Amino acid sequence: MTDVVLDGVNKVYPGDQHAVRDLGLRIRDGELFVLLGPSGCGKSTVLRMIAGLEEITSGDLWLGGTMANELPPRERNVAMVFQNGALYPHRSVRGNMMFPLEVSKDDPAGARGKVVELARALGLDSMLDRLPGTLSGGQRQRVAMGRALIREPSVFLMDEPLSSLDAGLRAELRVEIAALVRATGATTVYVTHDQVEAMTMADRIAVLRDGILEDVGTPEQIYHDPATVFVAAFLSSPPINLLRATAWAVQDQGVILELGPHQLRLPWDDPRATGLISHHGRPIIVGLRADALTTVTGPAHGPELTGQVRTLEFHGHEWLAYAEAGIALVDAHDVAPERAAVPAAAHQLGLGDRMRAMLGRPVNDPDPGPEHTGHHRRTDLIFRITTGDRPARGDQVRLSVDLDRLLVFSPDGRRVDPVRR
Ligand SMILES: Nc1ncnc2c1ncn2[C@@H]1O[C@H](COP(=O)(O)OP(=O)(O)OP(=O)(O)O)[C@@H](O)[C@H]1O
Ligand SMILES: [Mg+2]
Structure with a gap:
């Protein structure tokens, strides 16, 4: 059970930049939860606090019932795909996906099997030996997802993974991503500023504006019964x-x-x-x-x-x-x-x-x-x-x-x- 709970969470950056205000969210185990809002509303900041890459100024973060404010990132069993997720350019698709398992010193034979299995799920099995430079944007993004998912995280964070792709590919990949993360069963927090992406992928959506939660609910609830004009x-x-x-x-x-x-x-x-x-x-x-x-x-x-x-x-x-x-x-x-x-x-x-x-x-x-x-x-x-x-x-x-x-x-x-x- 890895639910993610934020209780009265604030983030104030140096220079009195209050990026997230009193945020309260309960993200359920296995849920595909989308954080939606315009540029600068604090989406990445929330994700980075969950990952442990950004300190929480005040308030509490709970991961699977454990108080996680002070937990080092590697002890959170959280994986993240970044907005401009870079791959290791001199490592093949296989090498990129294998990397986290090498770091954690997994049994090499088992690790290779895992990579092949996940690559198949991601539609990458025919390109395992290619270098990132020879892949399309969508394929590279799938490799980045593979690298994040290979350790079977209990919480999977994605920060606008499709924002650099063209509209057609985005529409195609969002269906694949939603299916894949649902299949892994990981609690997923997906950040986007694209309302169509949010509506089509999410189990539930939280809408942020200027660091403040405006609304949270299923896509249908938020669409038909919005809490504010902004939403x-x-x-x-x-x-x-x-x-x-x-x-x-x-x-x-x-x-x-x-x-x-x-x-x-x-x-x-x-x-x-x-x-x-x-x-x-x-x-x-x-x-x-x-x-x-x-x-x-x-x-x-x-x-x-x-x-x-x-x-x-x-x-x-x-x-x-x-x-x-x-x-x-x-x-x-x-x-x-x-x-x-x-x-x-x-x-x-x-x-x-x-x-x-x-x-x-x-x-x-x-x-x-x-x-x-x-x-x-x-x-x-x-x-x-x-x-x-x-x-x-x-x-x-x-x-x-x-x-x-x-x-x-x-x-x-x-x-x-x-x-x-
Ligand atoms: N390291 C930092 N120092 C100071 N201010 C920051 C820092 N990082 C982010 N901010 C500010 O905090 C606010 C929220 O930033 P954040 O990156 O979380 O927004 P976002 O919703 O992810 O935006 P985008 O959609 O453009 O990625 C912004 O006003 C931003 O300028
Ligand atoms: Mg961002």
Whole structure:
């Protein structure tokens, strides 16, 4: 049983760089656990603390029920594949994979057998005598995995092992890696900033932002029931519509969400309505994914938004459309909870303050525009076209809203209704 438990873990680098804050995670034995987040959020730092390559500033690390803060790396039975995992260039594939067994002075005959067996599982058996320089990027990465797995670690750590490969190879290898690590039974922590990789590979995902855990759950939980605006936006392709709205609690109706010229109603028996009571008359953020909006014609059967199509995009398996609907959109990058001095994100603190000020305006005010944010600000509602009849640019469209999939967030980006985990 090698579960990995982080309890209130902090990492402060010299220069007061607070890279990881109060991190609490319980990674289960045999789980394929993905740490997901943008560059600089602390993913590698967490991995390196688990491996024993980085000291833990405060908090506790438990490996298989043993307190591991002070345990030397070699006593942790942990193996790691690095972001730019280098191989020994003058050793063959076999020599690279054999190396850890030579170091631990395994019986040579047994070691050779092990290498052949693992090479077969990794699809490397036909290239055991080749040098790394003669291999493709994907093959080299598999050798690096082989070298890490040969000692049969109980915890296997992978730091963006596919980031240097092209998209096609990444898609292929992520399937192989997931299958392989599941077959080894090792508890695996896999770091990536790629939401597709995270969603497709993980048993569970933890989303980090600025060293803080934003959410943790299965891919489905995190996608359908995200804890914050940041998580909803990070795990959304096409991008989720984040809309500025005002909540109005009306006694015999429920909560009316005012979105520019539109209104949507959440009845009182809806937990989102209850959660919004304290936001009465105040700005909130409404999240609607592209596939929660469907074009409709004929009589109205439910809540709708209307807009004018400005852009159509062909994506092969579907069309995406962008419509101007008179609703101001929110950029997830600008929404940050109030935190005591988040170091690496001084610029974001400024933005957060400005965002709060912006959200405090009446909703029909013009969008303040993209100045200083450094991010492209989308102004149109995005939706998928699923029916045969495709609207043309300039058409007015009616969009039926799947209210069950509507997410409501407070202005600082937290869900107003309870997240189910
Ligand atoms: N040795 C160090 N000294 C000081 N600061 C550091 C050190 N290593 C990392 N940091 C800082 O800690 C924060 C987290 O870094 P980390 O490498 O863990 O991020 P990451 O999520 O792995 O990013 P990436 O996706 O770019 O690899 C960053 O702000 C980084 O600049
Ligand atoms: Mg990293």
